[in-house]
Each structure stands twice: as structure tokens, then as C-alpha cells.
Amino acid sequence: xxxxxxxxxxxxxxxxxxxxxxxxxxxxxxxxxxxxxxxxxxxxxxxxxxxxxxxxxxxxxxxxxxxxxxxxxxxxxxxxxxxxxxxxxxxxxxxxxxxxxxxxxxxxxxxxxxxxxxxxxxxxxxxxxxxxxxxxxxxxxxxxxxxxxxxxxxxxxxxxxxxxxxxxxxxxxxxxxxxxxxxxxxx
Numbered sequence: 001x002x003x004x005x006x007x008x009x010x011x012x013x014x015x016x017x018x019x020x021x022x023x024x025x026x027x028x029x030x031x032x033x034x035x036x037x038x039x040x041x042x043x044x045x046x047x048x049x050x051x052x053x054x055x056x057x058x059x060x061x062x063x064x065x066x067x068x069x070x071x072x073x074x075x076x077x078x079x080x081x082x083x084x085x086x087x088x089x090x091x092x093x094x095x096x097x098x099x100x101x102x103x104x105x106x107x108x109x110x111x112x113x114x115x116x117x118x119x120x121x122x123x124x125x126x127x128x129x130x131x132x133x134x135x136x137x138x139x140x141x142x143x144x145x146x147x148x149x150x151x152x153x154x155x156x157x158x159x160x161x162x163x164x165x166x167x168x169x170x171x172x173x174x175x176x177x178x179x180x181x182x183x184x185x186x187x
Contacts, residue, residue: 001164001165001168005161005164008138008164012138012141012142015142016142016145016146019142019143019145019146020146023038023146035148036148038147038148039147039148039149042143042144042147046140046143046144049136049140050096050097050136053092053096053132053133053136054077054079054080054090054092054093054096054097055079055080057092057128057129057132058079058080058090058091058092058093058129059090059091059092059126059129060080060081060082060088060089060090060091061088061089061090061091061124061125061126062087062088075094075098075102075105075106076089076094077089077090077093077094077096077097077098078090078093079093079097080093091124091125091126091129091130092129092132092133094106095107095125095130095133095163096133100155100156100158100159101155103159103162104155104158104159104162107125107159107162107163107165107166108162125166125170127167127170127171127174130163130166130167130170131167133163134160134163134164134167137156137159137160137163138160141153141156141157141160
């Protein structure tokens with residue numbers, strides 16, 4: 001987990017270096033209008049991608065009212081879930097359409113619990129959905145870093161790390177004995 005995380009960090013730095021050199025050579029010399037157009041292009045591209053992936057790649061997950069703490073009710077997103085009367089939520093939309101801080105909290109604490117025992121991690125988020133969101137968040141953070149407006153780096157990297165940790169825990173849980181990995185051990 002640590003070695004792959006280190007390699008992903010090195011790749012992130014390399015991609016940022018390449019993108020920064022490109023921006024210095026092709027975007028910044030052309031003035032404020034081109035910088036503004038880049039910001040608009042990035043914003044439209046990422047928001048369109050987020051909506052598209054929520055409605056095409058997100059999975060509807062059923063939960064019972066006793067299974068999730070009441071303080072997380074506001075973080076569920078029911079986008080594209082049939083009969084979304086509060087009994088189902090879209091796993092991709094729940095991460096994508098919350099603030100990054102709330103998305104991190106859901107990755108640490110959002111799990112279905114029917115008794116005192118934790119049930120498998122994949123009952124809350126689909127592995128493919130998290131992998132897709134990881135790739136999207138990783139590339140979008142790399143793309144928006146150094147853009148013409150402040151876009152932040154610390155919280156997006158925390159979100160990427162939380163997704164990566166949750167994915168590692170889910171994969172470990174699938175290959176190990178049942179309930180050997182706790183729901184938030186690696187987030």
C-alpha cells in the first residue's frame with residue numbers, strides 16, 4: 001500500500017511538472033483571457049464529467065434507516081436511483097456531490113451496520129465506483145493544480161488518500177477472512 005502510494009505521488013509530481021511547463025510555454029504568455037478560458041474549460045469539463053459518471057457509473061445502494069448514523073443523512077445523494085424516497089443512495093454521487101470534507105467523512109464513517117458487527121465494506125460503496133472516482137479525483141486534482149484560480153491541493157489529496165485507503169481495505173477484505181479488515185482501517 002505504501003509503495004504504490006509513493007509511486008502514485010511521484011507520478012502526480014511528474015504530471016504536475018509536465019503540465020506546469022506546458023502552461024508556462026503555451027497558456028501564460030497569451031494573457032489573462034486565455035487563462036480565464038482555461039479555467040472555464042476545466043470547470044465545464046470536470047462538472048460535466050462528474051454528472052455523467054454519477055448517472056452512468058454510480059450504483060444505487062439500499063440502506064435501512066437503522067443502519068447509518070443520523071448525522072450523515074445530509075450527505076446521501078439519491079441521483080438516478082429508482083424510487084429514491086430515502087431508501088437508496090447513489091454511491092458515486094454521495095462522494096462527488098458533497099464537499100470534499102464531507103466526502104472524506106463518508107469514506108471514514110459511512111458504512112452499513114445492522115448490529116454490533118461490521119458488514120463487508122462493499123455494501124456501502126462499489127469497488128469499481130471507488131476506483132473510477134479515485135482515477136477521476138487524481139487526474140482532476142493534477143489538472144486543476146496551477147490553474148488560474150486557487151483550487152487547493154491539501155484537501156483533494158486527503159480525499160484521494162481516503163479513497164485509496166478504502167479501496168485497499170475493500171480489496172484486502174475480499175481476499176482475507178470475513179470481517180478481518182475493519183471498515184475504516186485503511187481510509
